[in-house]
Amino acid sequence: MNLKSIRIKHNIQLQLLLISEGILFIYKMFFYSDTSFLLKMLNEIIVFSTVLFMVLYANDIFSEKKFTPLSLVMNLGILCAVIFLAVLFSDSLLPVLFGKISDTLKNPDFFFKIISFLYVLFFAAIVSQLFLILKELHFLKQKRSSSIYFTTMVWFFILASITSVLKFFPELSYIKNTFFIISIILIIFNSIKISWIAFITKKEKLSLLLLSVIICALFFVNLFGSSHENSHYQIFSGFSTSLGEFYIIIMIYGAAYFAVLFFTTLFHIPTAEAFDRKAQEVSSLQYFSKLITQVLDFNELTETITEIALKVSNADAAWIVWKYERIFKPIAHKNIGYIDAELINDYIFRNKSFTEAHSSFIQSLERFEKRSQLNELYSTVIIAPIKTHNEIRGYLAVTKKGDFIFDDEDKSAIDTFSDYASVAIENSRLLEESIEKERLEKELDVAREIQRKILPSKDPVYEKLSVSSVFIPAFEVGGDYYDFFEIDEDLPTGQEGKFGFVIADVSGKGISAAFIMAEIKGIFESLSKTIESPREILIKANQILKRSLDRKNFVSAAYGLIDFKREVISIARAGHCPLLLVREGKVDNIRPQGMGLGLNYGDQFQLFLEEIELDLHENDMIVLYTDGITEAKNIDMEDFGETKFEKILLDNSEKSADEISNEVIKEITQFSKHITQHDDITLVILKWKQKLKIVSLGETPGLDGMEIKNGRIQHLS
Amino acid sequence: MAEFNTSVKDQGDVSLLYLNGYLDAHTASVLENNFSDLIAKDKFKIVVNFKDLVYISSAGLGVFMAFIEKIRENNGDIKLTSMSDKVYNIFDLLGFPLLYEIYKSEDEAVKKFEEINKLEK
Numbered sequence: 001m002n003l004k005s006i007r008i009k010h011n012i013q014l015q016l017l018l019i020s021e022g023i024l025f026i027y028k029m030f031f032y033s034d035t036s037f038l039l040k041m042l043n044e045i046i047v048f049s050t051v052l053f054m055v056l057y058a059n060d061i062f063s064e065k066k067f068t069p070l071s072l073v074m075n076l077g078i079l080c081a082v083i084f085l086a087v088l089f090s091d092s093l094l095p096v097l098f099g100k101i102s103d104t105l106k107n108p109d110f111f112f113k114i115i116s117f118l119y120v121l122f123f124a125a126i127v128s129q130l131f132l133i134l135k136e137l138h139f140l141k142q143k144r145s146s147s148i149y150f151t152t153m154v155w156f157f158i159l160a161s162i163t164s165v166l167k168f169f170p171e172l173s174y175i176k177n178t179f180f181i182i183s184i185i186l187i188i189f190n191s192i193k194i195s196w197i198a199f200i201t202k203k204e205k206l207s208l209l210l211l212s213v214i215i216c217a218l219f220f221v222n223l224f225g226s227s228h229e230n231s232h233y234q235i236f237s238g239f240s241t242s243l244g245e246f247y248i249i250i251m252i253y254g255a256a257y258f259a260v261l262f263f264t265t266l267f268h269i270p271t272a273e274a275f276d277r278k279a280q281e282v283s284s285l286q287y288f289s290k291l292i293t294q295v296l297d298f299n300e301l302t303e304t305i306t307e308i309a310l311k312v313s314n315a316d317a318a319w320i321v322w323k324y325e326r327i328f329k330p331i332a333h334k335n336i337g338y339i340d341a342e343l344i345n346d347y348i349f350r351n352k353s354f355t356e357a358h359s360s361f362i363q364s365l366e367r368f369e370k371r372s373q374l375n376e377l378y379s380t381v382i383i384a385p386i387k388t389h390n391e392i393r394g395y396l397a398v399t400k401k402g403d404f405i406f407d408d409e410d411k412s413a414i415d416t417f418s419d420y421a422s423v424a425i426e427n428s429r430l431l432e433e434s435i436e437k438e439r440l441e442k443e444l445d446v447a448r449e450i451q452r453k454i455l456p457s458k459d460p461v462y463e464k465l466s467v468s469s470v471f472i473p474a475f476e477v478g479g480d481y482y483d484f485f486e487i488d489e490d491l492p493t494g495q496e497g498k499f500g501f502v503i504a505d506v507s508g509k510g511i512s513a514a515f516i517m518a519e520i521k522g523i524f525e526s527l528s529k530t531i532e533s534p535r536e537i538l539i540k541a542n543q544i545l546k547r548s549l550d551r552k553n554f555v556s557a558a559y560g561l562i563d564f565k566r567e568v569i570s571i572a573r574a575g576h577c578p579l580l581l582v583r584e585g586k587v588d589n590i591r592p593q594g595m596g597l598g599l600n601y602g603d604q605f606q607l608f609l610e611e612i613e614l615d616l617h618e619n620d621m622i623v624l625y626t627d628g629i630t631e632a633k634n635i636d637m638e639d640f641g642e643t644k645f646e647k648i649l650l651d652n653s654e655k656s657a658d659e660i661s662n663e664v665i666k667e668i669t670q671f672s673k674h675i676t677q678h679d680d681i682t683l684v685i686l687k688w689k690q691k692l693k694i695v696s697l698g699e700t701p702g703l704d705g706m707e708i709k710n711g712r713i714q715h716l717s
Numbered sequence: 718m719a720e721f722n723t724s725v726k727d728q729g730d731v732s733l734l735y736l737n738g739y740l741d742a743h744t745a746s747v748l749e750n751n752f753s754d755l756i757a758k759d760k761f762k763i764v765v766n767f768k769d770l771v772y773i774s775s776a777g778l779g780v781f782m783a784f785i786e787k788i789r790e791n792n793g794d795i796k797l798t799s800m801s802d803k804v805y806n807i808f809d810l811l812g813f814p815l816l817y818e819i820y821k822s823e824d825e826a827v828k829k830f831e832e833i834n835k836l837e838k
Contacts, residue, residue: 476742479775507775509742552783554775556811575811595812599782608815631772639803678741679774 017053024050028117032108044165047240055128062132069140069196070204073211076133079126080218087225087232094231101231105238120239127250134253141196153186157249161242187253191260202272209265216258223251288420296428302332305421310334312417313410315398321345322394340374360384360415362406380405384418388426447477447514454521460484464564468657469684470665478680479506479513480626481520485528496564500528503624504557520555534559534572535611546601554598572611580623582653587646620688628681632672640671657685723751731762731830737769740777752784761793764826768799773807796826
């Protein structure tokens with residue numbers, strides 16, 4: 001039903017009410033004290049319909065609002081008090097105005113008619129209100145909104161009221177009496193079921209106890225005050241017998257209801273606290289689930305935890321003691337000052353006898369020597385651990401003031417709660433961790449991207465030299481760098497230039513390593529254009545790096561230069577792994593002296609740095625690598641090692657540079673299977689004037705045939 | 718995951734720092750904290766024992782570089798002892814023997830500090 005139609009209905013009800021009131025008024029003006037039975041009945045019918053419309057109209061307004069039980073009771077009490085005062089007032093005032101009411105009723109003047117009309121209307125309104133409130137109370141917290149018992153009772157009210165007209169025929173009074181008695185039985189029956197008591201708090205129950213006594217007494221006073229002698233009742237029953245009867249029945253109902261209410265409340269008082277707590281536990285369960293799913297920020301979470309802890313335990317104050325490194329610090333304190341929390345903390349956690357408690361406990365502050373320094377006189381504290389993965393992360397502390405102490409029930413409530421809190425905190429930690437992890441992964445993506453762009457995209461091709469390079473990045477960028485420089489590339493054809501190469505490993509990992517790498521590339525790229533000597537280049541590079549490198553960062557590097565015309569290679573090494581020279585079935589370490597870049601910016605670096613020059617022989621192979629190869633691990637955490645590396649180089653030395661590097665990588669992959677690669681792997685193989693044997697074509701025709709097709713034919717010069 | 722831990726012992730005015738396990742980019746912060754603690758306590762004569770160190774990465778080496786200047790400014794030193802061949806090789810490749818005194822045994826290193834003490838008196 002929409003609002004508009006309700007409003008129309010309202011209006012109709014109001015109109016009906018006003019019309020019936022008007023009719024009643026007119027009727028009363030003419031036949032106030034007529035004694036004929038027919039007119040009496042007519043009078044009762046008009047009064048009845050007026051009261052009915054009154055009730056219906058008020059009921060409509062009433063049912064739109066939701067009332068708490070206590071506010072209903074309070075309203076009821078006020079109405080009762082109004083009746084009480086009005087009766088008191090009218091009893092003394094009306095006789096003064098109109099003399100003996102019973103006489104006046106027989107021959108009322110106009111003034112009396114008006115006054116009594118308004119007077120009765122006023123009371124009729126109050127009584128119908130009383131009835132409605134009692135009905136509302138009856139159905140409060142009931143599962144159904146109508147009950148056969150209540151409806152029956154109301155019908156008997158009406159019957160008892162209407163049949164009271166029959167008092168003019170004393171022989172028929174048994175009819176009215178029967179209805180009246182049945183009404184009273186139904187009143188008692190309906191009053192017994194008061195189900196809303198259980199749902200109010202202990203505090204409310206206590207005030208209800210007092211209220212119910214007062215209201216019950218008021219009903220009784222109002223009931224017995226309506227004796228046949230007093231003017232209030234005389235006006236009332238003189239106006240309408242059934243209304244007077246209805247008034248009495250409602251008073252009885254009220255008195256009975258509140259008498260029962262008083263005793264019910266009384267019996268509920270002892271269990272009120274336990275009930276309160278259970279109710280709180282149920283509602284805190286909702287908080288728990290909220291806690292676990294919704295609150296993810298750590299600070300917000302701890303605030304929420306202490307807030308709920310207060311509600312769960314009936315405590316006066318709560319806070320969390322969080323473990324920072326090895327010190328416990330109070331955070332998220334509620335209703336307690338930082339200083340107080342800190343003092344109590346000191347007492348409990350920095351006590352010598354304190355060992356990390358894995359279950360909750362109650363700590364009395366009776367013997368706390370600094371208790372008088374506290375702003376509030378706290379008496380006991382419950383300490384419950386907050387654990388993640390069986391590790392104590394902190395404690396939840398709740399405390400009570402004054403003479404109140406905690407019992408085991410409180411402790412177990414807090415215990416349960418701290419378990420929930422632990423889960424919530426763990427959740428938020430995991431989330432934070434995964435966000436952090438994602439951030440790191442993004443960062444590593446950037447680092448890998450930098451590295452990929454820095455490293456040469458393809459190997460250079462020379463007539464006398466074949467170059468093959470392999471780079472396999474580690475998940476965390478390892479800081480490997482290698483590069484090739486074609487020097488004097490603008491020489492006229494026929495004249496041979498020089499070829500520079502560098503291999504380096506930046507200390508550290510990730511984005512910081514990638515940045516240093518980018519810088520190193522810039523340095524070598526520009527230096528290789530102006531300086532030829534590998535030693536000079538490394539000295540210069542070291543000087544440049546002084547400006548930008550952190551103390552703890554350094555770079556190992558090796559720089560070499562091949563002179564195609566003179567057929568020599570010159571090499572300088574700054575802390576890098578030795579270069580390998582494979583010649584005539586032997587592997588030699590080329591290890592000129594030199595310390596890493598960025599370790600020393602003084603003369604020492606320069607003094608210590610050597611440069612060696614080697615003649616290049618046919619089929620010579622120079623191997624550059626980073627420690628990612630020799631330190632590749634197998635499942636037993638053993639290193640791949642130099643020996644194995646050198647053996648592979650020797651065994652395959654007849655093959656092409658690409659084939660050899662493939663072979664090395666294959667072996668390392670085999671060796672390190674099931675193991676995450678922890679460092680970048682870089683391998684550069686340089687082969688001098690290699691003459692590939694045609695025979696090998698016959699041995700592995702498929703493979704070699706393909707190699708030749710791929711442009712490797714130039715090696716067969 | 719590879720583990721790394723350290724322990725510190727005082728011998729006279731020399732602090733002995735024992736390394737154990739794998740020292741890499743992930744565990745370097747443990748060693749950094751050790752050095753920071755020692756410096757905070759004005760202990761600048763430090764002997765690092767590598768007897769139980771299985772592996773050291775470039776990030777691990779960087780830790781020594783990070784603190785050596787500060788320590789030497791305060792008339793102290795970091796002396797390295799009891800390295801396995803493998804670990805020594807890593808130090809050697811980078812030229813660390815030029816920058817640090819590396820001894821076969823802890824006693825030699827401690828004695829070296831004591832000699833300097835005597836000279837100063």
